[in-house]
Amino acid sequence: MPERLVVIGGDAAGMTAASQARRLRGAQDLQIVAVERGSFTSYSACGIPYWIGGVVTGPDALVARTPEVFERDYAITVRLGTEATVIDLDRREVLVRATADGAEDRLGFDSLVIATGASPVRLRVPGAEVTGIYGVQTLDDGVAVRAAVAAGARRAVVIGGGYIGVEMAEAMVQQCLKVTLVEQAPEPMATLDPDMGRLVREAMTGMGIQVRSGERVVGFDTADGRVTGVRTDQGTVPADLVVLGIGVRPNTALAAAAGLPLGVAGALRVDVRGQVLGTPGVWAAGDCVESFDLVSRRPVHVPLGTHANKQGRVVGVNVGGGYATFPGVVRTAASKVCDIEIARTGLLERDARDAGLRYVTATVASTTRAGYFPGAKPITTKLIAEKRTGRLLGAQIVGQEGAAKRIDALAVALWNSMTVEEMTGLDLSYAPPFAPVWDPILIAARKTAEAVEADMVTHPGRH
Amino acid sequence: MPERLVVIGGDAAGMTAASQARRLRGAQDLQIVAVERGSFTSYSACGIPYWIGGVVTGPDALVARTPEVFERDYAITVRLGTEATVIDLDRREVLVRATADGAEDRLGFDSLVIATGASPVRLRVPGAEVTGIYGVQTLDDGVAVRAAVAAGARRAVVIGGGYIGVEMAEAMVQQCLKVTLVEQAPEPMATLDPDMGRLVREAMTGMGIQVRSGERVVGFDTADGRVTGVRTDQGTVPADLVVLGIGVRPNTALAAAAGLPLGVAGALRVDVRGQVLGTPGVWAAGDCVESFDLVSRRPVHVPLGTHANKQGRVVGVNVGGGYATFPGVVRTAASKVCDIEIARTGLLERDARDAGLRYVTATVASTTRAGYFPGAKPITTKLIAEKRTGRLLGAQIVGQEGAAKRIDALAVALWNSMTVEEMTGLDLSYAPPFAPVWDPILIAARKTAEAVEADMVTHPGRH
Numbered sequence: 059m060p061e062r063l064v065v066i067g068g069d070a071a072g073m074t075a076a077s078q079a080r081r082l083r084g085a086q087d088l089q090i091v092a093v094e095r096g097s098f099t100s101y102s103a104c105g106i107p108y109w110i111g112g113v114v115t116g117p118d119a120l121v122a123r124t125p126e127v128f129e130r131d132y133a134i135t136v137r138l139g140t141e142a143t144v145i146d147l148d149r150r151e152v153l154v155r156a157t158a159d160g161a162e163d164r165l166g167f168d169s170l171v172i173a174t175g176a177s178p179v180r181l182r183v184p185g186a187e188v189t190g191i192y193g194v195q196t197l198d199d200g201v202a203v204r205a206a207v208a209a210g211a212r213r214a215v216v217i218g219g220g221y222i223g224v225e226m227a228e229a230m231v232q233q234c235l236k237v238t239l240v241e242q243a244p245e246p247m248a249t250l251d252p253d254m255g256r257l258v259r260e261a262m263t264g265m266g267i268q269v270r271s272g273e274r275v276v277g278f279d280t281a282d283g284r285v286t287g288v289r290t291d292q293g294t295v296p297a298d299l300v301v302l303g304i305g306v307r308p309n310t311a312l313a314a315a316a317g318l319p320l321g322v323a324g325a326l327r328v329d330v331r332g333q334v335l336g337t338p339g340v341w342a343a344g345d346c347v348e349s350f351d352l353v354s355r356r357p358v359h360v361p362l363g364t365h366a367n368k369q370g371r372v373v374g375v376n377v378g379g380g381y382a383t384f385p386g387v388v389r390t391a392a393s394k395v396c397d398i399e400i401a402r403t404g405l406l407e408r409d410a411r412d413a414g415l416r417y418v419t420a421t422v423a424s425t426t427r428a429g430y431f432p433g434a435k436p437i438t439t440k441l442i443a444e445k446r447t448g449r450l451l452g453a454q455i456v457g458q459e460g461a462a463k464r465i466d467a468l469a470v471a472l473w474n475s476m477t478v479e480e481m482t483g484l485d486l487s488y489a490p491p492f493a494p495v496w497d498p499i500l501i502a503a504r505k506t507a508e509a510v511e512a513d514m515v516t517h518p519g520r521h
Numbered sequence: 522m523p524e525r526l527v528v529i530g531g532d533a534a535g536m537t538a539a540s541q542a543r544r545l546r547g548a549q550d551l552q553i554v555a556v557e558r559g560s561f562t563s564y565s566a567c568g569i570p571y572w573i574g575g576v577v578t579g580p581d582a583l584v585a586r587t588p589e590v591f592e593r594d595y596a597i598t599v600r601l602g603t604e605a606t607v608i609d610l611d612r613r614e615v616l617v618r619a620t621a622d623g624a625e626d627r628l629g630f631d632s633l634v635i636a637t638g639a640s641p642v643r644l645r646v647p648g649a650e651v652t653g654i655y656g657v658q659t660l661d662d663g664v665a666v667r668a669a670v671a672a673g674a675r676r677a678v679v680i681g682g683g684y685i686g687v688e689m690a691e692a693m694v695q696q697c698l699k700v701t702l703v704e705q706a707p708e709p710m711a712t713l714d715p716d717m718g719r720l721v722r723e724a725m726t727g728m729g730i731q732v733r734s735g736e737r738v739v740g741f742d743t744a745d746g747r748v749t750g751v752r753t754d755q756g757t758v759p760a761d762l763v764v765l766g767i768g769v770r771p772n773t774a775l776a777a778a779a780g781l782p783l784g785v786a787g788a789l790r791v792d793v794r795g796q797v798l799g800t801p802g803v804w805a806a807g808d809c810v811e812s813f814d815l816v817s818r819r820p821v822h823v824p825l826g827t828h829a830n831k832q833g834r835v836v837g838v839n840v841g842g843g844y845a846t847f848p849g850v851v852r853t854a855a856s857k858v859c860d861i862e863i864a865r866t867g868l869l870e871r872d873a874r875d876a877g878l879r880y881v882t883a884t885v886a887s888t889t890r891a892g893y894f895p896g897a898k899p900i901t902t903k904l905i906a907e908k909r910t911g912r913l914l915g916a917q918i919v920g921q922e923g924a925a926k927r928i929d930a931l932a933v934a935l936w937n938s939m940t941v942e943e944m945t946g947l948d949l950s951y952a953p954p955f956a957p958v959w960d961p962i963l964i965a966a967r968k969t970a971e972a973v974e975a976d977m978v979t980h981p982g983r984h
Contacts, residue, residue, distance in 0.1 A: 070958070105891060105953045114953070119893040221952075363958050364951040385946045392950035401950050428568060430582040460926070463956065466949045467929035473947060474937035483848045484936060486929045487855035487864050488827040489684075490568045490577070493926070495533070495826050 060089045061168035063377060064152050066142045066312070068094025069101065069196075070363055071344025071370035072173030073123065076134050078374025079169075085133040088378075091165055092134060093154050095141040098197040099125055104363050106200040107222065110207070111229030117197045145170070145316035147340070169339050169377050172313055172326065173370065176306035176345035176361045181217070185278030190285035191300040194222055203301070207233050211298035214238070215288045217275055219246025223303025224258065224395040227267050230301070238268040238295045240288060245271055247400060249391065250454050251407050253421065254440055257456040261398035270295070306361050308346040321348045323359035330383040332373035341377060343369035350386035353404045353451060353472060354413040360387050389452075390469040392462040399462035403469040404452030407442060416445040418513050420505035424498035426460040428490035437461040439498045441468075441478060441506040448477040448510040453502075460492075467499060478506040523552045524631035526840060527615050529605045529775070531557025532564065532659075533826055534807025534833035535636030536586065539597050541837025542632075548596040551841075554628055555597060556617050558604040561660040562588055567826050569663040570685065573670070574692030580660045608633070608779035610803070632802050632840050635776055635789065636833065639769035639808035639824045644680070648741030653748035654763040657685055666764065670696050674761035677701070678751045680738055682709025686766025687721065687858040690730050693764070701731040701758045703751060708734055710863060712854065713917050714870050716884065717903055720919040724861035733758070769824050771809040784811045786822035793846040795836035804840060806832035813849035816867045816914060816935060817876040823850050852915075853932040855925040864928035867915030867935045870905060879908040881976050883968035887961035889923040891953035900924040902965040904931075904941060911940040911973040916965075923955075930962060941969040 063079055065072040076090050092099075100122040109116030125136035137154070143162075144153035151166045178193025180186055190211075192203050207230075214230040216223050219241035230237045239246060239262065245255030246262065246269055259269050270290065279287035279294065288295045308325040310318075319335050321327040325348035327335045332347075334340045344366035351358040368384055375382035392401040410417045419442050427434040437457030443450055453468040455461050471481055481503035488495055526542055528535040539553050555562075563585040572579030588599035600617070606625075607616035614629045641656025643649055653674075655666050670693075677693040679686050682704035693700045702709060702725065708718030709725065709732055722732050733753065742750035742757065751758045771788040773781075782798050784790040788811035790798045795810075797803045808824035810832065831847055838845035852872075855864040873880045882905050890897040900920030906913055916931040918924050934944055944966035951958055 102891060102893070102953065102958065104951070104958070105893060108894065108953055113895060114893050362951070364949070364960075367958050368946065368963075383946075385943075386948075388948045390948045390950045392952045392955050394952060394954045399955075403948070403950070428565060430565070430568060430577050431571065432576060460923070462952070463923070463950060464926065464929065466927065466960075466962075467933050469948050469950065470930050470933040470937070470939075474933070474939070476933075476937070480848075483831065483846075485849075485851045485853045485866070485932050486827070487853045487866070487926060487932065488567070488825065489855045489857065489925070490565065490571055491857045492855050492862075495565065495567070495830050497827075497929075499929075500831075 060085070060087055062089045062091065062166060063169045063171065064165050064167035065090065065092035065171045065173060066152065067173035067175055067344070068092045068099040068136055068138070069103070069173065069175060069344070069366070071366040072171055073100040073128065074367050074370030075171045075173065075341070075343055075374035075377065077128070077132050078371050079377040080132045080134060082375065082378025082380055090134045092136045093140040093142055094136060094138050095157060096196050096198050097138055099123060099128065099136055101197050102363070103195060106194055106197065107225035107229045109200055110203055110226070111232035113232065117200060120197060142312055145312060147316055147337070170341065171373055171377065172334070172340065172342040172346060173344045174309040174312060174346045176308045178302050179305045179307055180302065181275055181304070183275060183277045185280045185285065188278065188280045188283050188285050190298065191278065191302065193302045194226055195306060206299050207235070211235060213296050214299045214301065215240060215295050215297040216301045216303055217288065218303035218305070219243070219271070220249055220303050220305065221391065221393045224262065225393060226301045226303060227262065228265070228395050231265060231267060235299070238270060240273050240275055240290055240295065241269070241271045242274050243271060250400065250402060250456070251440065254438065254454045254456050257438060258395060258398055258400060261396050265396040306345065308359065310346050313342070313346070322357045323348070325359045330385065331376045332369055332384060333376070341373045343373045352386040352388050354409060356413065358387070358389070360389055362391060388469055388472045390465060392465060394462065397458055399457055399459065401455045401462040401465035402453065403465050404450065404472045405442060406452060410442060410451050415451060417442050417451055418445060418506065418509035420502060420509050422498055422502040422505055424501060425494055426457060427492060428494050431490045435459050435461065437498050439502040441502045443478045443506045443510055445510065445513055448479050448507060450476055450478055450481065464499065478503045478510065482507055523548070523550055525552045525554065525629060526632045526634065527628045527630035528553065528555035528634045528636060529615065530636035530638055530807070531555050531562040531599055531601070532566070532636065532638060532807070532829070534829040535634060536563040536591065537830050537833030538634045538636065538804070538806055538837040538840065540591070540595050541834050542840040543595045543597060545838065545841025545843055553597045555599045556603040556605055557599060557601050558620060559659050559661045560601055562586060562591065562599055564660050565826065566658060569657055569660065570688035570692045572663055573666050573689065574695035576695065580663060583660060605775055608775060610779055610800070633804065634836055634840065635797070635803070635805040635809060636807045637772040637775060637809045639771045641765050642768045642770050643765065644738055644767070646738060646740045648743045648748065651741065651743045651746050651748050653761065654741065654765065656765045657689055658769060669762050670698070675699060676760050677762045677764065678703060678758050678760040679764045679766055680751065681765060681767035682706070682734070683712055683766050683768065684854065684856045687725065688856060689764045689766060690725065691728070691858050694728060694730060698762070701733060703736050703738055703753055703758065704732070704734040705737050706734060713863065713865060713919070714903065717901065717917045717919050720901060721858060721861055721863060724859050728859040769808065771822065773809050776805070776809070785820045786811070788822045793848065794839045795832055795847060796839070804836045806836045815849040815851050817872060819876065821850070821852070823852055825854060851932055851935045853928060855928060857925065860921050862920055862922065862925035864918045864925040865916065866928050866932040867913065868905060869915060873905060873914050878914060880905050880914055881908060881969065881972035883965055883972050885961055885965040885968055887964060888957055889920060890955060891957050894953045898922050898924065900961055902961045904965045904969040906941045906969045906973055908973065908976055911942050911970060913939055913941055913944065927962065941966045941973060945970055
């Protein structure tokens with residue numbers, strides 16, 4: 059009689075865990091059942107804005123593996139349209155319900171993987187529950203937004219200027235809608251410091267997006283149960299369609315009801331192998347878990363697909379009887395809006411302050427290729443380093459084509475706790491089509507090292 | 522009475538040293554004189570193939586700072602067309618001669634910076650000294666090649682398939698010449714392993730370049746003192762123009778005559794601050810010095826502009842009374858031929874063998890963007906890791922647009938002696954326009970870690 063693994067959530071984390079466990083344990087040894095309340099498995103949520111914008115096709119192209127493929131190639135059973143309603147840890151079973159007909163079932167498990175993901179934060183303001191207001195998290199959300207556009211929406215308001223917000227703003231422009239972005243912070247792209255976010259606002263404005271930053275949404279105008287406008291503390295913006303981009307919250311009500319431990323932002327607490335703290339045989343991965351921030355050395359909630367995949371793999375190896383760990387994150391992320399590429403790693407200034415760290419910064423404007431080379435594009439690089447030690451704390455890049463992916467070298471430097479002084483010696487690649495002879499990262503490291511030194515001279519002693 | 526700094530060589534290393542020293546010491550304190558035997562200062566030698574190919578303008582656009590700028594903004598005197606003929610360490614003076622009229626002069630120095638660069642290796646075969654055979658190292662070389670093309674050359678033969686070789690082959694195609702590349706090794710791009718070099722050959726062949734690899738040049742056919750063909754051990758290739766790309770040799774005859782210590786490949790031996798070993802007040806930087814390879818832990822000669830600039834800066838800081846070091850290199854380099862980008866860092870397989878290291882490798886074919894995203898291009902990543910320890914030893918990338926600069930993240934990993942197992946956890950940036958959700962580097966790290974493990978299983982014990 060084989061053991062049974064039940065996976066709750068059929069997207070990146072859950073299905074990666076399932077298929078990795080299968081690689082290590084055959085079907086005679088381990089039965090695998092995954093339940094997914096939506097209509098798709100293993101899709102690229104990050105691709106949804108590009109699908110909505112018409113840059114890529116969808117939804118099928120965004121699905122890495124269908125339930126049929128999981129069944130055929132992995133002997134993994136997937137039940138779509140099936141929601142887990144209770145985790146019963148004493149009986150080692152999960153109660154599930156079919157969303158179509160409400161039929162219930164019980165799935166006993168030896169191992170359980172919780173990969174319930176996260177859901178877009180909804181605003182608690184008048185009118186927030188009417189039709190026409192969409193989060194963008196699942197392929198089903200994508201289907202809904204595309205239908206609204208096809209039905210003739212002409213004016214879109216995007217609330218929140220994070221990654222999803224700016225990407226959706228661009229997608230709506232590509233669909234020829236009139237687009238307004240409302241952001242509470244002084245600048246959009248609050249995943250960057252405001253001085254870098256300003257560069258993003260300039261690019262968005264140049265593309266015809268109206269950016270209303272420093273405005274707070276206080277309610278929605280509605281008619282016949284549909285949204286017709288967004289009311290802010292400074293006025294009203296007409297809207298046929300509203301996209302929410304104000305973050306996500308882990309889907310952990312189910313786990314919490316089972317008494318499982320929640321940490322930062324309500325995310326599940328797991329050990330380095332992905333096992334829910336103090337709960338043998340119960341694992342969790344993806345947007346519903348907290349991660350360890352290697353820079354601030356604090357738990358954080360960073361719901362990104364890249365972590366979901368890695369965590370899913372780690373859990374799958376461990377469920378399969380192997381040994382793998384997820385050491386943590388340095389909060390690397392990248393995006394693109396219009397012709398502007400955006401990337402960050404490590405701490406922003408406010409993150410550093412929150413962690414009690416004192417720091418210096420330096421920002422360098424340079425080009426992606428040798429200045430004399432055709433196609434050289436602007437790139438602005440900002441580094442944050444700890445006072446005294448000069449340890450790199452974070453980096454941000456805003457630039458045009460070829461800019462964003464350079465963040466990876468900085469992410470690796472951060473991972474290794476390098477100081478900006480040591481970074482000035484880094485042997486980075488140089489050729490005129492790829493960089494100026496002084497790579498922007500090297501110049502930024504030098505300027506930041508000079509700032510560390512200047513700070514010591516200005517504030518001698520142990521301030 | 523100010524001290525005097527004499528700089529021999531007016532290109533990247535020498536002039537960076539000079540201007541850095543000036544930043545720290547004013548003209549009342551330090552007089553600076555630089556002598557340069559050619560006609561230009563501070564130019565991008567790496568830009569020459571693109572200038573010859575017509576991709577960039579030149580030569581002026583390739584000059585970062587002219588002698589006039591050095592005089593006006595830095596109070597640095599540059600004497601062009603002036604060759605140093607003797608370094609007299611006892612008298613602390615340099616004998617110089619004007620190439621135009623042979624006039625000689627003596628320049629006393631308190632500090633001396635030797636930045637004499639390197640020169641293309643010439644073949645020692647019959648006919649090697651005739652007109653029409655060019656190295657490509659200086660802007661003056663670029664002027665000569667362009668003149669030969671303008672004079673009607675139609676058939677070019679490039680000897681040697683290293684960076685300069687493949688770049689010059691492409692440049693000649695762009696100038697509508699019929700181009701043949703002759704390379705002694707089994708594949709061109711011998712700065713990569715042959716399995717990666719094969720990808721470069723395929724791209725060059727696709728561009729119409731005839732690649733004759735595994736052929737050795739034995740002589741030149743000549744007529745009226747001009748080259749007319751290249752003779753190899755397997756035939757003759759007609760040629761109006763021959764470009765040498767078989768490497769460079771440090772210009773250290775002058776230093777050797779002064780009794781200064783030479784190391785690997787005849788390059789000057791310097792300490793971490795750039796001072797010639799055992800010779801106070803005498804410094805050296807750039808293509809004429811050896812560097813320390815942080816991976817093999819051996820001295821190497823790596824003549825690249827990026828090192829020349831860094832070493833020049835380090836020497837300038839030290840001459841200026843500060844403290845700076847050049848810790849070494851990990852042999853990162855990048856280039857582009859046709860639509861193929863090429864990059865490496867660390868050791869090739871043969872370098873690892875030469876250093877007595879045992880290793881495993883893994884090669885991964887992937888794409889530069891999410892597979893469903895427009896513009897996703899092929900990228901092949903190869904990693905080399907030490908047996909048992911799994912320490913990364915080297916990496917090579919061959920791919921299309923957006924591939925090469927990714928080597929930097931691997932260079933930083935190498936710099937920090939990361940193992941491939943630890944690299945599987947790296948927090949690299951992901952967004953569909955920039956990478957698949959499993960970045961090629963992460964997949965390659967995982968495959969290599971698996972190879973390390975498989976090797977241990979296959980060869981248990983301490984083999």
